[in-house]
Amino acid sequence: MFRALRYRNYRLFFIGQGISLIGTWMQQIALSWLVYRLTDSVFLLGAVTFSSQIPSFILSPFAGVLADKFERRKVLVVTQALSMVQASTLAALVLTQTIEIWHILTLSVILGIINAFDIATRQAFVVQMVERREDLSNGIALNSSLFNMARLIGPSIAGLLIAVVGEGMCILINAVSYIAVIASLLLMRLRPFEREKKEHKVWKSLQEGFTYSYNFAPIKALILIVGLLSLFGMPFSVLLPVFARDILHGGANTLGFLMGASGVGSLAGALFLAQRKSVIGLGKVIIYTMLLFSVALIAFSFSKTLYISLLLMLFTGFGMIVSMASCNTLLQTIVDEDKRGRVMSLYATAFMGMAPIGSMLAGAVAEMIGVNYTLAACGLLCAISIVPFALNLSRLRQMVEPIYQRLGIVPTIATGLQAASNLTAPPEER
Template identity: 80%
Template sequence: MASVGKLSGMFRALSSRNYRLFFVGQGISLIGTWMQQIALSWLVYRLTDSVFLLGAVTFSSQIPSFLLGPFAGVLADKFNRHKVLLITQALSMLQASTLAALVLTGNIEIWHVLALSAFLGTINGFDIATRQAFVVEMVERREDLSNAIALNSSLFNMARLVGPTIAGLLIAAVGEGLCILINAVSYIAVLASLLLMRLKPFERVQQERKVWQSLKDGFRYAFGFPPIRALIIIVALLSLFGMPFTVLLPVFARDILYGGANTLGYLMGASGFGALSGALFLAQRKSVIGLGKVIICTMLIFGLALIAFSFSKMLLLSLVLMLFSGFGMIVTMASCNTLLQTLVDDDKRGRVMSLYSTAFMGMAPIGSMLAGSVAEQIGVGYTLAGCGLLCAVSIIPFAVNRPKLRRMVQPIYERLGIVPEIATGLQSASNLTAPPEER
């Protein structure tokens, strides 16, 4: 009985009808998203044999999030988030359909990939921040919010486990085009789930402040409060130094492990399995007590796993190390997300979560371009080892400065009236969320 209760507690956010619809629709769509990502990476490397262009495609798909993310947060705080998501998901479907048509007809060129990746990146700049802020509207009970965030991570990484594996097999059998077409079709599921939701009537908050002033207020709020600033900086460093490993994986699959598209799928699947395990680990937690220690440990695990992977020439060992890297990466990211969602004021949620999205999606293209350029000079092995080392080292100042935030967090959560369990957890975890560097 205890195990049944624990299992039901792990999925307690699914008791909210709107979140349940979102969970199913998004799960189907994310499998397609991962299939397209693998297909696109393999297509670019097959067409160009260039590590630099692999990084350039990732840069073009993610740099718009860095530029537009903060403005997207203002939009998410001002407009109906549900309608914004309907628009962004429909546009994403259009992008995938166009890309699939070009690949299947044999007319695809690298400039098409770069242009369509930039278009999708622009859409995602608005979609990700809005979706992060929309979670609180779908969950009926505020105490289930942290569980919903953990389940989102579980969903994302279940798709990362399934999608690349299917994509690797399909690419080897029929080519990249079918994977991208499946992604286009999969958007029907998430659009249907959004249309079936029953939401409270949207009430526009009348704000006299202009967009630029709202943007400055969001920056001042987020970076003026050390606990929020610390979490955003951690995510930015992990994204800058750690995320480029996904860009370099096609090179490891083909040139170091001497495999094909299926090998790339296995590597991504192993990383996804580790990340799924990490997300489920977070989902079964009843509070945020100790998340600061978890962030330090998992950041180190991620960095060390990347260093070891960079020197591995055996597929089995590489798969095991990908599992650890996936676990470390997602637990760190999701823990930061959970703490941010519980720390932030509702009227600034969109802007703060857009900064989180900017740190997550916006720093990755810079890291990808740097990693691609360095890999051309010194090789992918040493490049990835350096990335792992930087991830591991970057968490040290965060750990050293951890005692500073207890005094800051405690009175704020007392004033906001957060439930005791969560308040206690944040007071404990806040010891570990000091910024990596004083800015």
């Protein structure tokens, strides 16, 4: 389950990123609570999320070109340092009680621009830290487990700290936590970076990446799933402060518990993926977990009991992370190495870029029809969005079979054809 940790560079990244992610989740919870406390507006909750994520929709493809042309570690050091400056500025404004909603919106846009370059580069960087290709899927799954362990710990701590010392301290802790991931990047021992001799202009490189992804149906299908799940599924986290305060009649600690429960489910999902030894079968896993997420989300939207809501959050967390991480794993498996950065930037665009649109739409619709019906509609749309993928699964798995044979995932053509009857995957910061 933890075989990717035998690589020194990956261990360093795992530790540094783990510390930083706890701070990131603390800031996210603190910021959501701060915005809702200051404005009492569901729409502005969505607007802040929109501001922080829409830059990824616009800039991630360019970030992918950067990830293929420059040393990825240096790019990550720069993005993490800039994120620390952003968090420090936000913490100073909150702690001095001079924060206004326009400050939050502006700093959210700045963080979104930084994240556009960070996420695409980080996704492509995993393959450099995990030296053996067969351990790549395990490294991606452990990344997901790390992300969700932080989602379990960070919001729980933040919920308690907000009640005692306010939101500013949570944001300050996040600013300090970036030191850990920057240090881990600087301590890595990597092969000397070799710039690609074949130089293209940015637009030519972008066009090549889009054409490659669009013309290969399995890649296109996986990116589409991620985009639809982000568009219809991610808004649930934006609306959680409303459920915590107005429906479950709790405070910041209730919000922390809900996010923590989702984190427990996500961690279980990530560990479920980590113990898998092959990507074979992930296609059906994506279908089942998307449906699980959809049903749990619909049920949660009408729950008015904290314990039932916490239980349903476990299932939403499990379903979402397994679906997202499975798509990531399959993409990383089948993509050509020289186009990895650009394809993963499209993944980042779908993941981070569609979420803000969904958040704005959900916030606006919730103002009109209420958060309950809005979230139920999101769950229903997620269930519908997986249907085309399920219907085309057989055709897609035939297209990836030659890639599996070339990589040794299916050892020989003879055994590969035999295994194809069970092959269910058209081959998921973060």
